[in-house]
Amino acid sequence: MDxxxxxxxxxxxxxxxxxQKNQxxxxxxxxxxxxxxxxxxxxETVRDELKSGRMTHPEVPTTDTIPDQMLDFLSKLDDNV
Structure with missing residues (x-):
């Protein structure tokens, strides 16, 4: 095991x-x-949206805090991994 x-x-x-190793x-x-x-x-979805011009640049938060919606989304991703 080099x-x-x-x-x-x-x-x-x-x-x-x-x-339980196989499972x-x-x-x-x-x-x-x-x-x-x-x-x-x-x-692919982001690329398509950017090409279509329908996606607009969101306002950048002026604070260093992470919005609750983003934290909830990231938490759900972490639960699935």
Missing amino acids: IAEHRQAWEILSHVPEG YLVQAILKVQERDYLEKVIR
Whole structure:
């Protein structure tokens, strides 16, 4: 295991209880596929909106706080990963 990523993956997998490793790997693979698909769809949607000119530049908040809507959205993404 000369590759750092392999060592890191092995460390994570070694903490998964016996009998659950296959299911863990299946879920991990499917989540990566889902995330890649969602990223592709979001990129295409944003690109299409920018090309159409329908998307306008939102007002930039004048404070360093993150709007509650954005925090809720990010929280939901984190729950799905």
